[in-house]
Amino acid sequence: MTENAVPGQHDGAPLAPGLYIVATPIGNLGDMTIRAADVLSRCDAVACEDTRVTGKLLHHIGAKKRLVRYDDHASEETRDFLLGLMAQSAVALVSDAGTPLISDPGYRLVRAAREAGLPITSLPGPSAAVVALTLSGLPTDRFLFAGFFPAKDKARADVLAELGAVAATLVFYETGPRLVSALGAIAAICPEREVSVARELTKKFEECRTGTAATLADHYTAHPPKGEIVLMIGPPVAAAAQDIDIDAALRAEMAQRKPSQAAAHVAKTHGLDRKALYARAMELKSP
Numbered sequence: 466m467t468e469n470a471v472p473g474q475h476d477g478a479p480l481a482p483g484l485y486i487v488a489t490p491i492g493n494l495g496d497m498t499i500r501a502a503d504v505l506s507r508c509d510a511v512a513c514e515d516t517r518v519t520g521k522l523l524h525h526i527g528a529k530k531r532l533v534r535y536d537d538h539a540s541e542e543t544r545d546f547l548l549g550l551m552a553q554s555a556v557a558l559v560s561d562a563g564t565p566l567i568s569d570p571g572y573r574l575v576r577a578a579r580e581a582g583l584p585i586t587s588l589p590g591p592s593a594a595v596v597a598l599t600l601s602g603l604p605t606d607r608f609l610f611a612g613f614f615p616a617k618d619k620a621r622a623d624v625l626a627e628l629g630a631v632a633a634t635l636v637f638y639e640t641g642p643r644l645v646s647a648l649g650a651i652a653a654i655c656p657e658r659e660v661s662v663a664r665e666l667t668k669k670f671e672e673c674r675t676g677t678a679a680t681l682a683d684h685y686t687a688h689p690p691k692g693e694i695v696l697m698i699g700p701p702v703a704a705a706a707q708d709i710d711i712d713a714a715l716r717a718e719m720a721q722r723k724p725s726q727a728a729a730h731v732a733k734t735h736g737l738d739r740k741a742l743y744a745r746a747m748e749l750k751s752p
Contacts, residue, residue: 597666630701638693
């Protein structure tokens with residue numbers, strides 16, 4: 466191998482046995498990397514979510530491979546079969562789109578392969594969460610990816626209460642039919658926060674809209690979205706920047722609530738740290 470050669474790039478030799486985690490395009494097939502196409506062309510089998518989707522991708526690069534379905538419902542027997550296969554052969558793991566394991570199946574398979582001492586190679590590539598972040602205009606120095614936004618109201622409220630005070634942009638995956646209700650939940654708990662909705666990423670009608678959750682909910686009520694969506698919530702705005710009189714807000718809430726409840730309410734309303742607000746509430750309560 467020459468000094469500048471890329472590990473795994475085609476050099477005429479067959480792929481060594483093991484597991485190859487391969488990121489695939491999230492929409493635009495032009496985003497398939499040379500290395501990903503090379504590995505998929507030379508591997509012995511491909512573990513995938515949907516054989517039809519992966520079959521089309523392989524056809525695009527002119528490859529035909531043994532496909533083994535591996536999704537969230539895959540049995541332990543299927544996992545053991547793949548482990549046995551990769552001990553002797555090169556097995557690629559792909560999801561329907563993007564980087565495997567990022568809200569997609571694969572975690573248990575990779576963990577089992579590591580425990581078995583099998584070689585594992587991961588090929589970097591497309592990820593909807595990262596593409597959306599770069600489009601949004603929201604802060605990207607710190608972000609927290611939290612998977613799919615919950616579908617039920619209580620679970621949504623719990624997640625926003627848990628993560629709302631984190632000083633980072635929150636990134637969720639969401640579906641078109643649930644987007645408006647998700648934005649409604651965010652508007653009720655984090656009304657001042659900047660929110661971005663990215664959809665149709667890398668495709669012809671790609672869009673990314675940023676605003677408050679309420680204004681975005683109005684837009685998507687009038688223009689129902691389709692497909693998969695990346696939903697992002699900007700970090701809490703500093704109290705000084707919001708020009709909030711924290712003491713006045715806490716005193717007003719404590720007139721009708723316990724200090725802990727008052728702190729929680731002000732934290733949710735303004736996207737601030739609940740623990741810090743509770744400590745201040747107790748100071749205000751002391752004679």
